[in-house]
Amino acid sequence: MDGLEASRKILGEFPEAKILLLTTFSDDEYIVKALRLGTKGYLLKQNYTSIFPALQAVYSGQTVFGTEIMSKIPELLQSSGGFDYTSRDITERELDIIRLIANGYSNKEIAAELFLSEGTVRNYLSSILDKLQLRDRTQVAVFYYQHK
Numbered sequence: 001m002d003g004l005e006a007s008r009k010i011l012g013e014f015p016e017a018k019i020l021l022l023t024t025f026s027d028d029e030y031i032v033k034a035l036r037l038g039t040k041g042y043l044l045k046q047n048y049t050s051i052f053p054a055l056q057a058v059y060s061g062q063t064v065f066g067t068e069i070m071s072k073i074p075e076l077l078q079s080s081g082g083f084d085y086t087s088r089d090i091t092e093r094e095l096d097i098i099r100l101i102a103n104g105y106s107n108k109e110i111a112a113e114l115f116l117s118e119g120t121v122r123n124y125l126s127s128i129l130d131k132l133q134l135r136d137r138t139q140v141a142v143f144y145y146q147h148k
Contacts, residue, residue, distance in 0.1 A: 002092035004030065007037050020058045022051065027099075029082070030092060031069060042069050083147030088131045097124050101137050102144040 001009075003021045010017050020041035021034050034042050041064035043054050054064040085095050093114070100110045107121045114121075125137065134140055 004033050004037065004092045007034070007039050011038055018058045018061075020054055020064065026068060028072065029095075031072065033086075033092075041065060044068065090128065090131055094124055094128050094131075097121065098128060098140055098144050101125075102141040104141075 003023060007019050007021065010019060015038075019039040020043065021039050022043055022045050023030070024045050026044055031042060040058045040062075041054055043050055043064065043066045045051075047066050050066065057064045085098075090098070096114060097110055100113060105113065107118050107125070110116070110121045111118045116124075125140075128140060129135065132140070132143060134143060
């Protein structure tokens with residue numbers, strides 16, 4: 001389960017929870033979903049010196065977003081976004097794999113990028129093909145760019 005799925009479940013059961021997402025993704029769609037879910041913060045892990053102060057701020061009731069995220073928020077909230085992958089039960093991890101496939105990555109390269117085994121990547125790919133009713137990775141890439 002990825003951070004957005006975990007956040008959705010936590011906030012569904014505990015609406016008062018204060019969630020600070022720490023991620024390596026500065027992905028616009030991921031950021032919008034985090035905001036819409038009601039997370040209280042979003043930081044890139046690369047900004048490790050900001051993590052402790054951000055935790056304190058979120059704990060005290062503030063909302064925290066890294067500077068690179070803050071500059072994007074107004075534009076992101078105005079755009080409607082593309083295809084709703086969640087309607088097809090595509091997880092954030094699967095969406096990461098779809099993006100990497102669309103960028104020409106092999107299973108081996110995806111595994112290295114996402115710190116997964118090649119077998120796990122193959123399993124994710126099978127799940128993606130099934131959920132999107134596609135035949136192969138080329139169709140995954142075409143689907144991604146058609147629905148971007």
